[in-house]
Amino acid sequence: MTDQPLVETVHPLVRRVLAHNPSPFTSTGTQTHIVGQGEVAVIDPGPDIPEHVANILKAVEGERIVAIVCTHTHRDHTPAAGPLAQATGAPVMGCAPIMADDGSGLEAGFDHSYSPDRIMVEGDSVSGPGWTLEAVFTPGHTSNHLCFALPEAQALFTGDHVMGWSTSVVIPPDGDMGAYMASLEKLMPRDDAIYFPAHGDPVTKPKQLLRGMLGHRRQRENQILRTLGKGAASIPDMVAQMYVGLDPRLEKAAGLNVLAHLIDLDQRGRVRAEGELWSLAA
Template sequence: MTDQPLFETVHPLVRRVLAQNPSPFTYTGTQTHIVGHGAVAVIDPGPAIAAHVEAILAATAGETIVAIVCTHTHRDHTPAAQPLAAATGAPVMGCAPIPARDGSGLEAGFDHSYAPDRVMGEGDTVSGPGWTLEAIATPGHTSNHLCFALPEAQALFTGDHVMGWSTSVVVPPDGDMGAYMASLDKLSPRDDLIYFPAHGEPVTKPKQLLRGMLGHRRQREAQIVRILGEGPRSVPEMVAQMYAGLDPRLEKAAGASVLAHLLDLDARGRVRATADIWSLAA
């Protein structure tokens, strides 16, 4: 931590503290955002790394944390909520917990110790002097994912729904490609000027990025349909054909993404599966 700045100001109302947990899924690490001054909110407190909790406390020294807000319960986002709440007395709020059913081995997995004092849903708010956070339900990356609008800055904290460096991984059974696409569409008409993601730099052209993300997913779907038009395939066979030169560490994630597309196509009656082999629906 000694070579890292304590925090970085990314907007007059927003500071961020970078957790030291870089990986193929977290990029440079999870970014915890601090909103406001004096009485502040902490968004996505991050992983249970003692030095990161200490950095958040140091960045807010002399201030009062009035809300610890969580976008979703992957273990690189919420475990620090408990020690931060214990140190400050601040309530934990935001996304709902997810039942203990994951086991994909991808990303960080879910934090099943997460126990919010307040579960927030669409349109719910928490506020402090000069700031308001409004929950926007954006399921897909996870079933419980929320974004948080900051109307005073025409900004949106997008968690892992929209990131500043890569598209989100959608891992069934909790991740749902149909819901993810609908949640991207949901953001399109909003007037946000900037997105603050949990990974990657702020997004200063959000509408352009949304168009690109939606287009990318539709291209992947069309690619899957085209491959299955050549004959039945397993998911690993499709991954090998679709992702030439892929980093081996990301093969499982690519397989999960392909499966998520297939399940969405299946729900729409366009493909079907026999055992682990997929084909176009008759």
């Protein structure tokens, strides 16, 4: 259990309920956000933990859920959509389903039970009294990832695209580093004053964080190129050199992040694969 209160008000239009699924990939757990008053939207209902579904229902007691909105279909984000819809009759909407498995074996994995009533694309919206959620397509962490803008609060619900505690893992073949970087760049011109991520605290200086995230990924890319400048190397060798002191539970995820960078660099003609070894392109 956790000392986290059942429901926290983080903005006059936004409440959040924390799922009890802490891990090296989820921080303290997945945060389900409730938007509005009276007639509300639930963003990222989270894992299918009966206690969490009950906590969401308790948090909106006396209100009506009019939309269950999903940013992407990792298993810590969408499985509770079905039980919540069954309990309330609310439609499930947001990202498109992904039927393939990422093959990583990581706990994130895709939720193949996700079956939306409405698939949303860039610019689509859903609204209620005093609130509007507008879809912003941000592929990269997953190919189906959406953020949702709440213009009435100058806020953006960023799912796992931008988190308040760590950078996102990008897992090929569905995750795409080039798309992820482009999606970070896409947010830069926006006027959002605050981000509400699915993991970690609200982000009150979005542009500063975005610049830091972009810089971090570019540094990682340069680190890979410098490492390969010393000679061909395997991904485990690169992880050992680049992620000193890494939690062993995160080594596989780090390797997949490196692979995502390598695929992007390969597509840009900077590196090449030779079996399990990678080297600089001639």
